[in-house]
Each structure stands twice: as structure tokens, then as C-alpha cells.
Amino acid sequence: xxxxxxxxxxxxxxxxxxxxxxxxxxxxxxxxxxxxxxxxxxxxxxxxxxxxxxxxxxxxxxxxxxxxxxxxxxxxxxxxxxxxxxxxxxxxxxxxxxxxxxxxxxxxxxxxxxxxxxxxxxxxxxxxxxxxxxxxxxxxxxxxxxxxxxxxxxxxxxxxxxxxxxxxxxxxxxxxxxxxxxxxxxxxxxxxx
Numbered sequence: 001x002x003x004x005x006x007x008x009x010x011x012x013x014x015x016x017x018x019x020x021x022x023x024x025x026x027x028x029x030x031x032x033x034x035x036x037x038x039x040x041x042x043x044x045x046x047x048x049x050x051x052x053x054x055x056x057x058x059x060x061x062x063x064x065x066x067x068x069x070x071x072x073x074x075x076x077x078x079x080x081x082x083x084x085x086x087x088x089x090x091x092x093x094x095x096x097x098x099x100x101x102x103x104x105x106x107x108x109x110x111x112x113x114x115x116x117x118x119x120x121x122x123x124x125x126x127x128x129x130x131x132x133x134x135x136x137x138x139x140x141x142x143x144x145x146x147x148x149x150x151x152x153x154x155x156x157x158x159x160x161x162x163x164x165x166x167x168x169x170x171x172x173x174x175x176x177x178x179x180x181x182x183x184x185x186x187x188x189x190x191x192x193x
Contacts, residue, residue, distance in 0.1 A: 004133045006040050008108055008123060013068075014038075015104035016134025017096065019089045020048070020142040024167035025177070026160065026186045027150050028074035029085065031092035032142035035068045035102055036134050047129040048139040053147070060144040063137045070137075071099035072145050081189040090115040110135045157183045 007014055019031040045063075048056055064070055073095030075088035083091070093109075097117050107114070107122035110129050114122050128135040147166055154162035160176045160183065167173070167185075182188070 003041065004046060004131060004136055006036070006133055007038055008132065009106065010038065012105035013102065014106045014108055014134055015069075015097070015100070016108045016110075016128070016132055016136070016138045017093050018110040018129050018135050018139040018142055019092055020139065020146050021167065022085055022089055023169070024187070025169050025173060025190050026077065026162065026167035026183065027146065027153065028076050029080060029088050029092050030072060030074045030142045030146040030149075031089065031096045032070065032072045032138040032145070033093070033096040033100060033104075033107075034063060034070045034134050034137040034141065035100070035104055036063075036137060037066065037068060040066070040133050042133060045133055045136050045140070047127075047136055048143040050130075051140070056140050056144050056147075059137075059140045063141055067137065069100050069102035070141060071096045072141060073099060074146075077185055077187045080187050084189070085187075086113065087115075093117075108132055108135055110139065153185055157185065 015033050015035045017033045021029045073092050075092040080088040107120055109122055109124045112124050112126055114124055129139040150166045151163040159180050161172050165173045
């Protein structure tokens, strides 16, 4: 397992940001921000998509315990429909940043786009969740939070099997949409037919 980088620079308080649920048909888009100690190292922490659900759960509590600060926020399906998924992802990231008590001096963003947050400098890093611990940590806590949320919502809307697909467009999810129509948690602006 290749080790990720602890920091982009070594003179700033850096915060890693990532979001999860962009490609889903249902549920909110969730963003997380994590500020790790500058010399942070970890054996298994990497992009949340490469980890098992069990490993993500273990890492989730470890990250929250060791982080200097962290926050999670979401943008609702209604907001996604109103302003589009890219804008809603930025909104969720900004909301997560609003919740921090420690002020970051540099933001490390997973992906290639970001809407500036105040005057804090930022770096967009493609596949950043596989390169920097802070971004990987954000990807893990965002994913755990959203999976728990979608599993809870699945008990209210069992026909869509969200506890298995987390709102992503699987065959079963699409056929349930054809059979039962959509729910209040579905993004109306997404094409699912």
C-alpha cells in the first residue's frame, strides 16, 4: 500500500475536503472537511472507495479522534435540483467549512473545481483522496455519514434498497423507480429512466 502525503506544504494549517454522493439518484450530497496533525501518517487510510465498509467504520472514529478539527455538511436533493449538482457540492463544502472552529490556511480540494471560500487559498487536486491523508480522511467520514443516512432512509422507503445501493443508479434502484415512481428523497433533475 503506497503511503499518502501528510501535507501539501509544511507551513500552513491545511484542510482536506471531499464530497460523496454526486452520482446518486437519491439523497443529499455530503461534504466533509478534515484538518489532521501536520505529521499525520496511517497504514491503511486511502480513498474511501478502495476500503471495505468495515475498514471505513474503524477509520471514521479514528479520524474524528485524531483530527485537529473536522466537520460534515450536506446539500439536499431539493437544493441539488435548484442549483445543480456541481453547485450543490460546493455549497455542502462551504457549509462544512462554516462549522470548523480551527481556521484553515490552505484548502486541499478533491477534484478540479472549487468556488473560493472567503480569502483562503486552495488547491484542486484530481484524485486527491488517493494522494493526501486529509482528503482521504474527508472522503471516509463523508462516506460513512452518508451510508448511515441512506440506510436509515431505506427503512422508510424499502422498495429502493438504499441500504445496498446508497442511492446510486443500480439496476434494482432504476427498476424500483419505474415500478413505484420517485420519493421525496429523489433528485428530480436527474435522468433515471
